[in-house]
Amino acid sequence: MKPRALTIAACLLALLSTVGAALPYPILPPLFAGSALNDFNHFLGLPPKLLFGIAVTINPIGLLIGSAVLGPLADRYGHRPVLLATAFGGAAGHALSAVGLALQSYPLFLAARLFTGLMEGNGSVARALLADQLAGDERFRAMSLLNGAFFLGWLAGPLLGGATVHWGVTTPFWIAVAALAFTAILVARALPRTPPATAAARREAAPSWWQVARRQHALxxxxxxxxxxxxxxxxxxxxxxxxxxxxxxxxxxxxxxxxxxxxxxxxxxxxxxxxxxxxxxxxxxxxxxxxxxxxxxxxxxxxxxxxxxxxxxxxxxxxxxxxxxxxxxxxxxxxxxxxxxxxxxxxxxxxxxxxxxxxxxxxxxxxxxxxxxxxxxxxxxxxxxxxxxxxxxxxxxxxxxxxxxxSASPAPADPSxxxxxxxxxxxxxxxxxxxxxxxxxxxxxxxxxx
Structure with a gap:
C-alpha cells in the first residue's frame, strides 16, 4: 500500500466530513429568515426560527451517534468497508438533502441531515486507519495533514455553499455528492482488502460494538x-x-x-x-x-x-x-x-x-x-x-x-x-x-x- 495514496484518501474523507457539516450554514439562514413563508420554512405552521434551530440541531445529533458507533464497527469489520460505506452513505445523505430542499419537504431534509451526520462520524475511523497503517515520522506527518484537512473543511464548507448557491439552493449538495463518490472510489483503490480469515477472526474475537461503546464510553x-x-x-x-x-x-x-x-x-x-x-x-x-x-x-x-x-x-x-x-x-x-x-x-x-x-x-x-x-x-x-x-x-x-x-507537595516527574x-x-x-x-x-x- 502506498502511504501517499492512503494519506490522500484519509484526508479527503476528513475534509468532506467537515465540509458536509458546515455546508448548510450560509444556505439555511436566508431560507428561514429572509424568504416568504412556504411548506419548508413554515412546516406545520411553526415559526421559521424554531424550524431553523431544529435543522441546525439534527446534524450534531447524528454526528454524536456516528462517532460512538463507527469506531467499534471498524474494529470489528475493518477500516476499508466502514470507510467505503460511510463515504457512499454520506453522498446519499447529501443527495437526500438536495431532494428535500427541491421538494420543500422539511421532514425529508431533517432525516437527510441526521443520516449525513451519522456518516460524518467516520473521521475517527480515518484517524485510526493512519495510526494502524503508518509508523514513526511518516505517521506523524500524515496525522498532521489529516488534522489540517478537518480544520480546512470548516473553511471550504461555507465557501462552497456561498459560491454555488446562486446556481440553485440544491447545487452545493450535488457537488458534495460527486466529491464523496470520487473519494469513495479513491478509498477503494488505496486501501487493501482485509483477508477473509483475518476479518473472520476479528469478528469472532471482538465483543459487540455496543459492549465496546458501553465499556469505554468517554463519559x-x-x-x-x-x-x-x-x-x-x-x-x-x-x-x-x-x-x-x-x-x-x-x-x-x-x-x-x-x-x-x-x-x-x-x-x-x-x-x-x-x-x-x-x-x-x-x-x-x-x-x-x-x-x-x-x-x-x-x-x-x-x-x-x-x-x-x-x-x-x-x-x-x-x-x-x-x-x-x-x-x-x-x-x-x-x-x-x-x-x-x-x-x-x-x-x-x-x-x-x-x-x-x-x-x-x-x-x-x-x-x-x-x-x-x-x-x-x-x-x-x-x-x-x-x-x-x-x-x-x-x-x-x-x-x-x-x-x-x-506548591503543597512536590510535583511528580512527567511520565509522558x-x-x-x-x-x-x-x-x-x-x-x-x-x-x-x-x-x-x-x-x-x-x-x-x-
Missing part, C-alpha cells in the same frame, strides 16, 4: 473529580462557541442583511484568521497554558458579546476576530489535557471526552437557541458570551487550585514521553471549537480493548 471518565472539572469547563466554553457558530449566520441575515454569499465570505475571513493563528500558536507553546486559556475564553466571550450588542460593523468585526482567541484555546486545552490526564486515562479517552462534550454542547445550544431566537437572536449570543466567560472564571479558579496543590506530547499537539479543532474525531489511544485501558 466514564467523569468518575474522576479533575475530569469532571474539565468536562464542566469545556461544556461551558463549547456552549458559548456553538451558540455563536450556529446563530451568527442568522444574525448576519437579520441585522446586517447578508445573503448566502456574504455569510460565506464572512466565515472565510474568520477561518483564514483562525488558520493563521493556529499555525503561530503551535510555534509558541511556552508559558502557563491555563493562563493563556483563561484569556482566550475571555476574548471569545468579548467577541460573541460584541455580536450580540453591536451593530452591523461592530458585529462583523467581532465575528472575524473571534477566530483569534478561539484558535489559541483550541491549541492549548487539548495539549494540556493530554499532558495532564492522558498517561493515566489514555489519550484517546481524554480526547474523546472533549469531543463528546462539544457534541453535547452543540445539541443543547441549538435547542436553546431555537427557542430564544423566537424572542431575539441576540439572546442566544448573549447567553453564549456569558457561558464562555463563566468557563474562564471556572478555569482560573481551577488553575489557582492546581498551583496551591503543586516526547511522542505523547507530539500526538497531543497535533489534535485540531473546528472553528466552532469542535475537536477533530478521536485518535485511538496509544495507552489503552487495560481491560476491555477489542
Amino acid at each position: 466514564n471518565l467523569l468518575r474522576h473529580a479533575d475530569l469532571r472539572t474539565l468536562f464542566l469547563v469545556e461544556l461551558a466554553y463549547a456552549s458559548g462557541v456553538t451558540a455563536f457558530y450556529e446563530f451568527y449566520p442568522l444574525w448576519l441575515v437579520e441585522v446586517a442583511h447578508f445573503d448566502a454569499r456574504g455569510i460565506a465570505l464572512t466565515t472565510a475571513a474568520m477561518c483564514a484568521l483562525m488558520t493563521g493563528c493556529s499555525v503561530l500558536a503551535g510555534r509558541f507553546a511556552g508559558g502557563d497554558p491555563l493562563r493563556r486559556a483563561c484569556w482566550s475564553a475571555l476574548g471569545v466571550a468579548a467577541c460573541v458579546l460584541g455580536v450580540a450588542l453591536g451593530g452591523p460593523v461592530t458585529g462583523l468585526l467581532a465575528i472575524i476576530l473571534y477566530g483569534l482567541p478561539n484558535a489559541v484555546w483550541s491549541a492549548v486545552i487539548p495539549s494540556w489535557s493530554a499532558e495532564r490526564f492522558g498517561r493515566a486515562h489514555g489519550q484517546g479517552a481524554v480526547m474523546g471526552l472533549i469531543s463528546t462534550t462539544f457534541c453535547l454542547a452543540s445539541i443543547l445550544t441549538a435547542a436553546a437557541g431555537s427557542l430564544l431566537t423566537l424572542i431575539d437572536t441576540r439572546l442566544i449570543l448573549a447567553l453564549g458570551a456569558t457561558l464562555t466567560a463563566g468557563a474562564a472564571v471556572h478555569l482560573r479558579a481551577w488553575r489557582r487550585s492546581e498551583i496551591m496543590t503543586s 514521553g516526547p511522542a505523547d506530547r507530539r500526538d497531543a499537539a497535533a489534535v485540531p479543532r473546528s472553528p466552532a471549537g469542535e475537536p477533530a474525531p478521536e485518535t485511538p489511544s496509544t495507552h489503552p485501558a487495560p481491560a476491555s480493548r477489542p
